[in-house]
Amino acid sequence: MAKADLVVEDGAILIGKSWKAENLLLKLANRHGLVTGATGTGKTVTLQVMAEGFARNGVPVFAADIKGDLSGIAAPGDSKPAFVKRAADIGVTYEPDQFTTVFWDVFGEQGHPVRATISEMGPLLLARLLDLNDTQEGVLNIAFRIADEQKLLLLDLKDLRAILSFIAENASDLTTKYGNVTAQSVGTIQRQLLVLENQKGDLFFGEPALDINDLMKTDRDGRGIVNIMAADKLMANPRLYATFLLWLLSELFEQLPEVGDLDKPKLVFFFDEAHLLFNGAPKALLTAVEQVVRLIRSKGVGVYFVTQNPLDIPDTVLAQLGNRVQHALRAFTPRDQKAVRAAAETFRQNPKFKTEEAITQLAVGEALTSTLEGKGTPTMVERTLIAPPMAQVGPCSVQERQQAMNASGFKGKYDTMIDADSAYEELMRRKNLKPDGSPIEASTTGGGGIMDTIGGWLGGGSNAPRPKTGPGSRGGALPQSMTEKIITSAARSAATSIGRQVGTAILRGVLGSMLGGKR
Structure with a gap:
């Protein structure tokens, strides 16, 4: 990878480095995005890098934590040699950091309860x-x-x-x-x-129901608060998981005012294991999802789908995802080969390499990236070394989680069902x-x-008369x-x-x- 001075644009998030800095422009972050790749190729780390970048720029984040690994964003990084080396290779200084985090949990065990009527x-x-x-x-x-x-009243x-x-x-x-x-x-x-x-x-189901404004706050330093939904147990019922996240998206769309294009989003929403939303979904629901994704942009919300295979996302939704990070895919079966071709075709091609071949050759921590620039046109796809997270990678401790819950300000608001x-x-x-x-x-x-x-x-x-006695x-x-x-x-x-x-x-x-x- 060619060496060059790293230049991170103002109003942008550093995703990684190819021959230049690969940035995601905040003013175009509400054009949504997609992070894909096979298991173990680095999707969760990329998600954390992006979440840290948004939070650092004052954008609140909501993300589902499927394996519990993302909870470490609440704790400072521990200067792992691999991350320190990657930072040096990219041209940045590794500086341990941590982010104000609010934990949520439908079951009320690993975070504040989340309810809807x-x-x-x-x-x-x-x-x-x-x-x-x-x-x-x-x-x-x-x-x-x-x-x-x-x-x-239908509450519960x-x-x-x-x-x-x-x-x-x-x-x-x-x-x-x-x-x-x-x-x-x-x-x-x-x-x-x-x-x-x-x-x-x-x-x-019940009250008090979640106030979506509680997901869109900044801390005293002006950083966006990171909202982490504990989803490890929720994944035992994938349909409930997918329905909950879709409900949350629809509530955001319904309640937030039209704001047009802002300098940065009001909220960025990461939908992990996104294929669960679309598996077996009726046509009416898919149409509704497409409309929500298309129109919620004007409410200042960016939606980023995270899944293994780009084929998991319907074409009508995929076409609206402007910022792409593609980790390695394995082409062992005919369906895998089809997925590789489909992923390659969605990028603006780079004459320096064959995208389809590169997708199968990427190492852990590498990805193909293409983000929106200028007037919203996609950049040419580049082979990119993803930047290291500055917060802890992996689960935070029970004590750190409890400390974050005590400091969130929501302890007495949602804990008791009414x-x-x-x-x-x-x-x-x-x-x-x-x-x-x-x-x-x-x-x-x-x-x-x-x-x-x-x-x-x-x-x-x-109109019938009522007896007086x-x-x-x-x-x-x-x-x-x-x-x-x-x-x-x-x-x-x-x-x-x-x-x-x-x-x-x-x-x-x-x-x-x-x-x-x-x-």
């Missing part, structure tokens, strides 16, 4: 998560529609179970308005919810039952049965109207739940809206 997830992503067919997804859409019209799994039971019990009354609902379809969804719960997926008054409690009240299943005393009920509720809801009952009238007072019940239920819920989810319709998120009227 059922209504925020929406029927499309839930159907994907539960592996439902079209008929079952239709029933799930009916459940969400009924919850919208009945002003029932028991709320969804309750609304499904409500539908099954009253299918004959609902069919004329919403279409056929079979007990078999409802039963299948309930069984899938049980499977999800057995895999501890129920820990993800069981707010929601659909389950309201539907139990309509059956004159307490949440634990015990009957409510007659003197405390508001009158009216579940069939009366459905009758008034489907039409014809709203009768069972449960509590001394002649009028029984609660449906509106009064809704207001009472909403008043019991947390204010954040009300603001986010009670209205004429519960917002379903960008994925649902992009797919039009599919309910």
Whole structure:
């Protein structure tokens, strides 16, 4: 490799060195990117180098930590001889560094708990998560529609179970308005919810829900905070992992304002093991992912997919990934050979070497790189020695992780799950039952049965006069109207739940809206 003075541009991240410095321009970092390569070729180290570079330039980072290795970014580097030598070969000084890190964990074991409500997830992503067919997804859409019209808060799994039971019990009354609902379809969804719960997926659904603004902070030195999602146990349920990350992307898209092109991104999102998102995904979901990736750029978010094989990414998504780092691929099988050719063809060719041959010859720590320059045109592919990380490579200690959690400022915000008054409690009240299943005393009920509720809801009952006295009238007072019940239920819920989810319709998120009227 030719020697030259290393020049790192202002407003750029150093990825490594070919015959020159290979930089990633911050102003073009929201054009997304791709890091690929076979197992053991250095993808995780490259991911860490890029995450450090973004953080050092004041850009917050979110990354899933599949093997636990990325957690070391919270601890200072230990001057490993190999990294010190690589730094010298590149022409930079190895200076141990560490980065302010916030650890997250769906299960709340290795980081602060991450939660979303059922209504925020929406029927499309839930159907994907539960592996439902079209008929079952239709029933799930009916459940969400009924919850919208009945002003029932869907926060956790028991709320969804309750609304499904409500539908099954009253299918004959609902069919004329919403279409056929079979007990078999409802039963299948309930069984899938049980499977999800057995895999501890129920820990993800509930409140307090994650505030995405907590992922977009800088520390007191102006550096971007690195958010690490512990995903080693989450990978036991790959579908939950992929659905969670896709939900997070959709929330970012929905909640962030349009900002156009900035000098640097507001957040960079690394999606490791990205093939799990696309494996077996229905066409509607793939279309939604393509749209999110294309449009989230204008919200100031850069998305970087990390996977073994470029063939793992659909062409429509791959075409939007402007910054590329390709580690070695092995061409042992016909599919491997196809992947090598496909990877080579995505680069702007360099007449100095054959890209297809170089991909199979790269050593560990080497990669082919091509980033965007100027007006967004890709640079010619170069064979590059990747820069060494300055923070620790490999897992941090339990003590270091705990110290980071204590210092994050989120210790009391997310740690305890809140069981707010929601659909389950309201539907139990309509059956004159307490949440634990015990009957409510007659003197405390508001009158009216579940069939009366459905009758008034489907039409014809709203103008009927109400008796001034009768069972449960509590001394002649009028029984609660449906509106009064809704207001009472909403008043019991947390204010954040009300603001986010009670209205004429519960917002379903960008994925649902992009797919039009599919309910």
